[in-house]
Structures are given as structure tokens and as C-alpha cells.
Amino acid sequence: MDCEACLFACWQRVFASQHKVGQVIVREETLKRLRFAPVAVALLLTVVLASLLLRSNRKVLVFATGSDVGLYHQLASRIKKAVESSHADIAIELTTSAGSTENIARVESTEAQIALVQNDAKGGKAVRSIAGLYPEVLHLICRTDKDIRSLSDLNGRRIGIGALGSGTEKLTSKLLEFVGVELDEKTIWRGSFAESLQLVNSGELDGTFVLAGIGAEVVETAMRDPRVELVPIQMGEDAGKEPQDIAREFTDGFRVHYPHIEPQTIPLMAYEGRPAAPVATLSVQAVLVCHEDVDAEVIERIARTLFGQRAVLSQQDTAFTHLNEQRAQATLHFPLHEGADNYYRRREPGFLSSNAESMGFVITIVLLLWSVLVWVRGWYLQRRKNRVDTYYKAIDALSCRVGEATCLQELETLESELQQIGRKARSELVEETLAADESYIIYQTMFADCLASLQYVRTRLRSPSSKNSASGTT
Numbered sequence: 001m002d003c004e005a006c007l008f009a010c011w012q013r014v015f016a017s018q019h020k021v022g023q024v025i026v027r028e029e030t031l032k033r034l035r036f037a038p039v040a041v042a043l044l045l046t047v048v049l050a051s052l053l054l055r056s057n058r059k060v061l062v063f064a065t066g067s068d069v070g071l072y073h074q075l076a077s078r079i080k081k082a083v084e085s086s087h088a089d090i091a092i093e094l095t096t097s098a099g100s101t102e103n104i105a106r107v108e109s110t111e112a113q114i115a116l117v118q119n120d121a122k123g124g125k126a127v128r129s130i131a132g133l134y135p136e137v138l139h140l141i142c143r144t145d146k147d148i149r150s151l152s153d154l155n156g157r158r159i160g161i162g163a164l165g166s167g168t169e170k171l172t173s174k175l176l177e178f179v180g181v182e183l184d185e186k187t188i189w190r191g192s193f194a195e196s197l198q199l200v201n202s203g204e205l206d207g208t209f210v211l212a213g214i215g216a217e218v219v220e221t222a223m224r225d226p227r228v229e230l231v232p233i234q235m236g237e238d239a240g241k242e243p244q245d246i247a248r249e250f251t252d253g254f255r256v257h258y259p260h261i262e263p264q265t266i267p268l269m270a271y272e273g274r275p276a277a278p279v280a281t282l283s284v285q286a287v288l289v290c291h292e293d294v295d296a297e298v299i300e301r302i303a304r305t306l307f308g309q310r311a312v313l314s315q316q317d318t319a320f321t322h323l324n325e326q327r328a329q330a331t332l333h334f335p336l337h338e339g340a341d342n343y344y345r346r347r348e349p350g351f352l353s354s355n356a357e358s359m360g361f362v363i364t365i366v367l368l369l370w371s372v373l374v375w376v377r378g379w380y381l382q383r384r385k386n387r388v389d390t391y392y393k394a395i396d397a398l399s400c401r402v403g404e405a406t407c408l409q410e411l412e413t414l415e416s417e418l419q420q421i422g423r424k425a426r427s428e429l430v431e432e433t434l435a436a437d438e439s440y441i442i443y444q445t446m447f448a449d450c451l452a453s454l455q456y457v458r459t460r461l462r463s464p465s466s467k468n469s470a471s472g473t474t
Helices: 002-034 037-057 071-086 100-108 167-179 193-202 217-222 243-255 296-308 310-316 318-322 338-344 351-403 408-430 438-462 464-473
Strands: 059-064 090-095 114-118 127-143 207-212 228-230 261-266 279-291
Touching (some): 059 071, 071 090, 071 310, 071 318, 100 114, 100 279, 114 127, 114 167, 127 167, 127 261, 127 318, 167 207, 167 243, 193 207, 193 217, 207 217, 243 261, 243 279, 296 310, 296 338, 310 318, 351 408, 351 438, 408 438
Parallel strands (some): 059 090, 059 114
Antiparallel strands (some): 114 279, 127 207, 127 228, 127 279, 261 279
């Protein structure tokens, strides 16, 4: 009875060990399925965070320009490329317009956040200046056969004064009124520069005003025709004065009625050998403006990019050669935006605002590395547990064979196999390919139970009753 009780207790311990093994195996199978979960969660979190950061930090600015073939639109395209290449979180959308006056209205109504306008534009309580870019020079281009030598000669002539509602129309209307030229709707013409120059070439107009930067392509194309010439902006023909003096004296008088203009001369041979001498005229500054509510940090970065890439921009378009920090903030009609003022005064943004983008990137990388480390650790532990599983299965199979043994020789073979399993497990434990944890303790318990079963079966086979039973059978 004692032997039977001992055998029962032994097999009870084996069953308990196998039950633990089953629990461990189930738990390990679950871990196998979940081992990629940290990486998946980390990647998902990274994507979500990156999406939220980009969505919350990306600023989209609508940029009101002018005609899609005009200089405003061309310069805006250069500015857009420079800003977007330097700041991935700023996107600029260009939108065409009728010109300066419409651009002011769009910025005022927040249809656009930034725009190019003339410095003499009216209205715009919410409009703020970023930088004066270049002088827009007033060109008076007339047919040579009409003998027009000054503004006084325009009385009764058919003249183009700029597109309807444009800054050119406003300036030229005031200019003609100032010099006493009557504005007869039958003789004046409103339209784009290209259209008006075509009409001059065809003889339908005697002359036209073009407000553009020195070297503008539309003027250069027109000046290739010997039938047209540049006429000075002056009251009457005066061959005894220098063009610079004529421009200054005329502008001083006109500025009383029309502020924000500057004296200017069209240089000698500015347009492929023409004019043959400097031409007196006036200019108004082209200004990059924005709405007052645009973030100061964004405007500061745009201003910094504009002047930081001045050399590159100047190579792309000669209008940018006039960029100068002193002139860019002088005699501006609209007040400076806070962000532009911060740039000119070199007020650096705070640490968090200037490093928010890089800090977000670092945090994202740290989270991703952490998830990878967690996965590697889980994979390493799982690999070690999988090695213990092989010993569980080997001892479990050996235990079943022990219970079925019928002779001592078979038991000796089984014990030799058990000892071989033990030596291999101890060797891997020393080499640290097996961990001395709960899984290894379960293995030791199974090993001891299997060894006890061997001893019990050996004792039973050696007992007289077992021998008698065997001889009686024989």
C-alpha cells in the first residue's frame, strides 16, 4: 500500500508539473501572438503624432499676386519656392488678381494672408508690411510719330492708363489730373500692359503708361520697336536740366497731393540700347504685405528667408537686387508686422517656438526606439523560453515511457536519456542561453519527478512480487 501511495503521489506531482507546463505554454503562445504589439502600437502612435503635428503646425498662406503673366505673379512664385524649400511646415497657395487694389481688399477680408501691393494703395486697416521689394517705375511709352515730349502733350491724345481698378490706373489718373490733362473717357483706355502696348504698336493708341520694375520683359519687348520711345515724366520739355533734377523737382510737387512716391530715372540703355539718355520719371515701392493676424513667428521666418536667400533670388529675377534691409522698412505706407519688426530688430523667438519642430521629431524617434527595444527584449526572452519548451516536451515524453517500462534494462536506457537531457540543460544554463527563472524551476521539478518515477518503477520491478508475477505468467 505504501508503494502504491508513493506512486500515486509521484504521478500527482508529475500531473501538477504538466499542468504548470500547459499554463506556461499557453501563456507563451499568447506572448508569441502579442510580441509585435508594442512595435505596432509605437508605429501607429508615431504616425498619429506625426499627422497631428503636421496638421496642427502646417500653415497654409494664400498669396494674392496679379496677372498670371505679370511680374507680381512671377516674383510671388520665386518667394513661394524659397519659403517652402526652407520651411516644410509653411505652404503657400498663389492666387491671381487684378492687381494692387484688389490684393488690398483680399488681405483686408482675409481671403488672402499675404500679397504684393503698391506702397501707395489705399485702405487696409488690417494690412501690415513685411518688406519693400523693389521700385515700380512709371514708364510713359509713346509713338515716335506723335511728337509727345512731356505730360502736357497728352491733352486730347489716346492714352492707356492701366487696368480698371489697378494701382497703375489710380496713380496715372492722379498724375494727369495734377498736370492739368483732361481725362476724357473717349480718349483714355483701360487694360493690361500687354494689350495697351499692342494697341500702341498698331497705332490705335498714341501712348500708354506702364508701371513696372526696371528691365521688365513687357517693356523690353515693346522697346524693340523703333516706332515707340520713352517720354520723360515732366510738366514741359526742358532740355537744360539733368534728368535726376527734373525727377526730383516734379516728384516733390506731386508728392504733396500723392504721397509715397519717389523720384526715379530710367538708366541709359536699360532696354537693349535704349534709351539713348536717362529719362526722368517717378516710382512707387512694391511691398510684400500680410494680414495683421498672421502668426508673428511665421512672418519672421518669411522675412528671414527673403533676405537670407537674396543672392539666389536676385539671380532668378533682377527685381530682387533692390532688396535691402534699410530700404525695405523705410517710407512704408502700412505699419510693419510684428514678425517683420522682430526680424529687423533681431528679436530671436523663444526656445520652445524655435525648436518645437526638432523637439517633436526627437520625441518621435525616442518613442520608436523604445518600442523597438521592448520588442527586441520580448523576442530575446521568448527565444529563451522556446528553448525550455523543448526540455518540457522531452521530459514529458520520457515520463510516459517510464510508466510503460517492463524491464530494468529499458529503465537504464531511459535514465541515461534523462541524465543526458539534464547535462544539456545545465550546459545551456551556464552559457546563458537558458534563463534561471520560473520556467527553469518548472523544468527542474519535472526532471526530479521523472527521476523519482524511474526509481519507483525500478523498485517495483526488483520486488519479489513482481518477479513471481512474471514467473507465474511464464
